[in-house]
Amino acid sequence: MQGPTPRLEIRNVTRRYDGRLVVHDVSLQVLPGQVMCLLGPSGCGKSTTLRMIAGVEMQDAGEIHVDGKLICDTIFRVPPERRRIGLMFQDFALFPHLSVAENVAFGLNGPKRARRARVVELLERVHLAHHIDAYPHELSGGEQQRVALARALAPRPRIMLMDEPFSGLDNRLRDGIRDETLDILREEDTAVLLVTHEPEEAMRMADQIALMRDGRIVQQGAPYNVYNAPLDRSAMAFFSEINVIRGTVRGALTETPFGQFLAPGVPDGQAVEIVIRPQHIKIDFDRNGRGPNPTPLDGTPARGVVTRARFMGSESLVEFRMDHDGSLIKVSVPNVFLPKPGKPLWLMIRRDRCFVFPAGT
Ligand SMILES: Nc1ncnc2c1ncn2[C@@H]1O[C@H](COP(=O)(O)OP(=O)(O)O)[C@@H](O)[C@H]1O
Numbered sequence: 001m002q003g004p005t006p007r008l009e010i011r012n013v014t015r016r017y018d019g020r021l022v023v024h025d026v027s028l029q030v031l032p033g034q035v036m037c038l039l040g041p042s043g044c045g046k047s048t049t050l051r052m053i054a055g056v057e058m059q060d061a062g063e064i065h066v067d068g069k070l071i072c073d074t075i076f077r078v079p080p081e082r083r084r085i086g087l088m089f090q091d092f093a094l095f096p097h098l099s100v101a102e103n104v105a106f107g108l109n110g111p112k113r114a115r116r117a118r119v120v121e122l123l124e125r126v127h128l129a130h131h132i133d134a135y136p137h138e139l140s141g142g143e144q145q146r147v148a149l150a151r152a153l154a155p156r157p158r159i160m161l162m163d164e165p166f167s168g169l170d171n172r173l174r175d176g177i178r179d180e181t182l183d184i185l186r187e188e189d190t191a192v193l194l195v196t197h198e199p200e201e202a203m204r205m206a207d208q209i210a211l212m213r214d215g216r217i218v219q220q221g222a223p224y225n226v227y228n229a230p231l232d233r234s235a236m237a238f239f240s241e242i243n244v245i246r247g248t249v250r251g252a253l254t255e256t257p258f259g260q261f262l263a264p265g266v267p268d269g270q271a272v273e274i275v276i277r278p279q280h281i282k283i284d285f286d287r288n289g290r291g292p293n294p295t296p297l298d299g300t301p302a303r304g305v306v307t308r309a310r311f312m313g314s315e316s317l318v319e320f321r322m323d324h325d326g327s328l329i330k331v332s333v334p335n336v337f338l339p340k341p342g343k344p345l346w347l348m349i350r351r352d353r354c355f356v357f358p359a360g361t
């Protein structure tokens with residue numbers, strides 16, 4: 001069965017600078033009303049991808065389609081101003097000498113009355129109607145951001161490209177503005193491609209995450225899936241701290257101090273890494289060296305000694321040096337748990353939350 005036509009589709013887009021591939025064979029689709037997040041470390045090619053879609057830069061290969069129509073390949077090119085694509089960047093620069101209303105009206109054509117109506121509608125939507133005649137310097141950072149959003153939405157773009165749009169705002173403002181922005185974009189049925197290097201921002205905002213690394217999209221899916229079924233160790237490490245337990249496979253099993261782990265399909269002798277996030281390790285008491293009685297799911301407990309414990313607000317982060325090999329393991333515990341350094345405790349890892357990857361990937 002054929003799905004709905006994507007609002008935005010890019011196919012096999014590639015871009016080189018001085019012979020170096022910075023965007024490599026990138027393909028993705030965004031549906032109307034959907035938020036797709038291009039997530040990856042700084043320098044991986046996110047902004048370059050966005051600039052090609054906006055039309056301010058040309059790809060070396062590949063095609064860009066909007067609503068099923070080709071808007072750009074290496075020969076044909078619709079100019080940026082005719083693509084009906086809205087842009088929002090961190091550095092959103094409102095025009096300082098124009099009022100809020102004039103800023104929002106900037107990209108609008110048509111009769112004056114209709115333009116005014118659209119400006120008022122949008123300013124009401126971003127809760128800034130009372131500032132319609134203010135100037136940018138009279139507004140807070142968050143308010144300016146909302147004006148920038150209204151300005152970008154005014155001409156009813158089919159697609160909104162956002163490049164780290166919230167990174168200039170302080171933390172407390174950010175969450176509110178993110179949610180508000182998303183609500184408005186969904187109401188307008190705009191397709192959104194949001195670029196960020198912050199996994200939390202991506203998880204919070206995206207319907208789909210496309211994980212980018214060295215110019216390529218390496219994994220794509222709903223936030224839950226990308227987080228819980230990581231492609232490899234580094235994809236997993238991008239979202240949170242991780243712990244790595246090393247082992248070697250014998251007969252599709254790996255022996256570790258935490259018991260046996262299944263490694264189906266992995267050949268004998270292959271070195272593997274069992275990777276687990278800090279929140280999926282359980283802590284139990286020493287009981288004079290006897291340790292806990294684990295359930296089958298817990299596997300074998302292993303003992304370690306607390307090296308430090310820090311309170312992080314909603315969790316405590318406790319670090320252990322393990323008795324068996326001196327390696328360090330980090331554990332996240334909800335709320336307050338601050339054992340003293342030197343205290344022996346036992347760790348059990350949630351086997352259903354472990355990932356087994358070939359070593360060195
Ligand atoms: N105009 C340019 N000329 C040469 N290299 C560039 C240019 N723009 C970006 N780059 C390089 O391309 C790579 C990807 O950049 P960019 O798309 O900005 O990454 P991101 O947005 O993911 O941080 C980086 O290595 C960057 O230095």
Ligand SMILES: [Mg+2]
Nearest residue numbers: 046047048163
């Ligand atoms: Mg960038």
